[in-house]
Amino acid sequence: MARISVAASLPDFPWDSLTAAKNTAQAHPDGIVNLSVGTPVDPVAEIIRDALASVSAEPGYPTTIGTVELRTAAVDALGRRYGVTGIGTDAVLPAIGTKEMIAWLPTLLGLGAGDLVVIPELAYPTYEVGALLAGARITRADGLNRLGPENAALVFVNSPSNPSGKVLPIEHLRKVVAWARERDAVVVSDECYLGLTWDAEAVSILDPRVCDGDHTNLLAVHSLSKTSNLASYRAGFVTGDPSLVKDLLEVRKHAGMIVPLPVQAAMTAALSDDEHEKMQRERYRARRIELKAAIERAGFTVEHSEAGLYLWVTRGEPCRTTVDWFAERGILTAPGEFYGPSGSQHVRIALTATDERIHAAAERLAP
Incomplete structure (x- = not known):
């Protein structure tokens, strides 16, 4: 009996398609700021x-x-x-x-x-x-x-x-x-x-x-x-x-x-x-304030984003164009199309980077 491949029925893993943008971002003289994934970077209590x-x-x-x-x-x-x-x-x-x-x-x-x-x-x-x-x-x-x-x-x-x-x-x-x-x-x-x-x-x-x-x-x-x-x-x-x-x-x-x-x-x-949870929430709050302001100054619109670990960002263009724009500045983001067709003109930007990397991203976005 022929083997049935479960993997063949699944979509491609989305982040595998970011290789070119990641290579561009890594070439930045001050290194990459990877804001494409929501992985924690802060210490475990x-x-x-x-x-x-x-x-x-x-x-x-x-x-x-x-x-x-x-x-x-x-x-x-x-x-x-x-x-x-x-x-x-x-x-x-x-x-x-x-x-x-x-x-x-x-x-x-x-x-x-x-x-x-x-x-x-x-x-x-x-x-x-x-x-x-x-x-x-x-x-x-x-x-x-x-x-x-x-x-x-x-x-x-x-x-x-x-x-x-x-x-x-x-x-x-x-x-x-x-x-x-x-x-x-x-x-x-x-x-x-x-x-x-x-x-x-x-x-x-x-x-x-x-x-x-x-x-x-x-x-x-x-x-x-x-x-x-x-x-x-x-x-x-x-x-x-x-x-x-x-x-x-x-x-x-x-x-x-x-x-x-x-x-x-x-x-x-x-x-x-609850104390460690409150401390972590305040870390993310501070990063959100700095990064959101920098993104908006750069001419982008932040939609929704009332909660969570991401900023949902657009300037009305195809999401891969926006991904490339950020990558040229050493910042890796996730294209909104990963999350469904209605995300085709957005990118998702994570707050899960150190204070130093968030500050670096904000400086790179300065007009």
């Missing part, structure tokens, strides 16, 4: 590193569901930081980074050929990849009523948005929940950037103002990569509808999708300490 080391001598297998301490810390943090109530520790499941969870959720939830997955018009590429891995169909739609009578099995929402930093208001999220419940669809809310708001209030899909305290068919995915600088740890979790979380747990136990115990201990510490 000592309290987190100490927790990681505290169980490094433990030889046994960790549990897929995670320690009680981790799940309790997650429940408490959701309430303390985001006003989410009504979550039990049985409704929290750690993930090996939220990209992994998002990529496999359609498969883990049993979706397949014929099922429809709705993703935002501007979307993190992994939403589409997850649907394709499950063999499902996708459609891009922010206004769900435009889908007409067609039913969906799963709806991804992302607020604050990657790439645009747009924040969905409570009333919009309420409409998404109502639309999905009429069709018995699952709503998965990617809340990776919920703790990084600047000019608007971002709320969880599990906020009682959104769902009236009813978490049925709702899942929220949370990451510690951005707010706690734990991208290298692969630390995240999913929470919401206890029955859906239980189903995910059962499949993941069979598949061996287990977060290492030291990482679980580190997550517990990160979720229990």
Whole structure:
């Protein structure tokens, strides 16, 4: 029997297409300022590193569901930081980074050929990849009523948005929940950037103002990569509808999708300490202020960007032209087309660089 290539069904990895622009940026006399990816550059807090080391001598297998301490810390943090109530520790499941969870959720939830997955018009590429891995169909739609009578099995929402930093208001999220419940669809809310708001209030899909305290068919995915600088740890979790979380747990136990115990201990510490998170948020706030002002002085428009780790930038030209313009100044950005056709005249510029590199970028953009 001929081997079926899963990779052949997937789109090309977007960042592989930036090689030429990256080479141009690297040739700058003062070196490249890489603002094309959202990877943390700041130190991991000592309290987190100490927790990681505290169980490094433990030889046994960790549990897929995670320690009680981790799940309790997650429940408490959701309430303390985001006003989410009504979550039990049985409704929290750690993930090996939220990209992994998002990529496999359609498969883990049993979706397949014929099922429809709705993703935002501007979307993190992994939403589409997850649907394709499950063999499902996708459609891009922010206004769900435009889908007409067609039913969906799963709806991804992302607020604050990657790439645009747009924040969905409570009333919009309420409409998404109502639309999905009429069709018995699952709503998965990617809340990776919920703790990084600047000019608007971002709320969880599990906020009682959104769902009236009813978490049925709702899942929220949370990451510690951005707010706690734990991208290298692969630390995240999913929470919401206890029955859906239980189903995910059962499949993941069979598949061996287990977060290492030291990482679980580190997550517990990160979720229990708000001080390091506040410090990191203020670092990003300062970088955003400097970089946004420099970009606007250079003649660009920053759209949305009320929250998150990116500036969504345009001057009304093809995005690859803008990428090349920045690359000539030693700055690497991500073309908006990575995130969907409606991003064809934008670039995404990350705040995840050191203060020195952000300042260098700002100086290069001076008229």
